[in-house]
Amino acid sequence: MPTTDHTLDQILDLAAAHFKVPREKLSADDDFFKTLGIDSLQALDLLTRLEHHFRIDLPDYELQGVSDFRTLANRIQARL
Amino acid sequence: MNDFKGQTLSWQIVNGAIELALHRDPCNEIGSLTLDELEEFKAALPGLGNEAHALIVHSTLKAGFSAGADLRELFQRGQEMEKGAALREVREFLERIHSVMNVLDAAPLTTIAAVHGVTFGGGFELALVCDIIIADRMARFCFPELRLGLIPGFGGIPRLKRDLGNAVVRDLLLTGRSFNVMKAQQIGLVSQIAAEGEALRVARATASQVGKFDRRTAAAAKEFVKPIPYEELKREIDIFCDLYSRPAVEEGLRKFVENEGVQPYLP
Numbered sequence: 623m624p625t626t627d628h629t630l631d632q633i634l635d636l637a638a639a640h641f642k643v644p645r646e647k648l649s650a651d652d653d654f655f656k657t658l659g660i661d662s663l664q665a666l667d668l669l670t671r672l673e674h675h676f677r678i679d680l681p682d683y684e685l686q687g688v689s690d691f692r693t694l695a696n697r698i699q700a701r702l
Numbered sequence: 703m704n705d706f707k708g709q710t711l712s713w714q715i716v717n718g719a720i721e722l723a724l725h726r727d728p729c730n731e732i733g734s735l736t737l738d739e740l741e742e743f744k745a746a747l748p749g750l751g752n753e754a755h756a757l758i759v760h761s762t763l764k765a766g767f768s769a770g771a772d773l774r775e776l777f778q779r780g781q782e783m784e785k786g787a788a789l790r791e792v793r794e795f796l797e798r799i800h801s802v803m804n805v806l807d808a809a810p811l812t813t814i815a816a817v818h819g820v821t822f823g824g825g826f827e828l829a830l831v832c833d834i835i836i837a838d839r840m841a842r843f844c845f846p847e848l849r850l851g852l853i854p855g856f857g858g859i860p861r862l863k864r865d866l867g868n869a870v871v872r873d874l875l876l877t878g879r880s881f882n883v884m885k886a887q888q889i890g891l892v893s894q895i896a897a898e899g900e901a902l903r904v905a906r907a908t909a910s911q912v913g914k915f916d917r918r919t920a921a922a923a924k925e926f927v928k929p930i931p932y933e934e935l936k937r938e939i940d941i942f943c944d945l946y947s948r949p950a951v952e953e954g955l956r957k958f959v960e961n962e963g964v965q966p967y968l969p
Contacts, residue, residue: 663820666820667819667840674882677884679885681877681881682879683879
């Protein structure tokens with residue numbers, strides 16, 4: 623199983639590529655709504671892409687109040 | 703009327719299939735104008751059915767298939783009227799849209815929902831009346847109504863119960879969670895998954911395939927395997943109206959309508 627750091631790296635890579643943000647501008651504790659400039663619909667899009675990437679089913683209520691990449695990585699890690 | 707171009711939806715016949723396209727910004731919210739045009743489609747369907755063997759329902763909007771009922775209209779109408787009148791209007795709306803959904807559900811042609819992106823609430827319910835759901839890889843499904851203190855009102859619960867196991871229905875309904883196409887296929891909701899942007903093309907190929915078979919046989923097979931749960935559908939309207947009258951619903955709707963944050967679509 624990948625480590626949480628590895629999961630976090632993959633999330634940052636995927637978010638940077640999809641939302642066309644330079645990877646070096648993203649860090650673990652960023653508020654992804656602000657850093658990526660996305661709304662809740664785009665956040666659902668990101669969630670769907672992450673679920674496909676990690677082959678998991680992550681109920682969106684687990685993301686309630688989550689806005690930073692590190693916590694997102696922890697939530698995903700718990701489903702791997 | 704083989705072709706129609708409305709404000710919220712349009713239809714045309716393409717290669718023997720009726721293509722009903724939803725196109726009301728921002729995400730095909732279903733309010734009174736959409737209902738008026740759905741009723742026009744319902745009235746035109748018998749004539750269209752003489753020249754087509756299949757119906758494809760899809761959205762031309764990037765955001766998705768449909769975000770469901772127009773909650774802003776529901777809230778505003780409720781504010782403009784006294785409570786009894788508002789409740790009567792809600793019941794009338796539900797009875798009208800159930801009438802449309804029931805006709806689509808029982809239509810003697812093969813019906814296909816080609817969905818992508820947001821397929822929530824009433825939009826999900828529209829997909830559920832179709833015989834086959836073909837989903838884009840990025841489609842996402844959800845019944846968020848309990849977040850508002852309501853249940854789905856366009857026939858969603860009886861049709862989910864018809865098609866899925868009850869334990870899954872309880873999970874989807876009672877958590878209000880959204881889920882992706884892999885989960886949707888795993889639970890038996892989606893029969894085919896298309897690559898991003900390919901759902902309509904896959905639906906057209908499927909419509910072409912079903913057109914090879916004898917029309918009357920296909921209609922008989924459909925009627926045999928797809929009973930319409932009329933009694934439960936009526937009961938759903940009663941339960942929805944009972945719940946709608948409570949102050950908690952008004953507050954739930956107000957919270958959604960007045961939400962200017964980044965998370966209105968997250969639970």
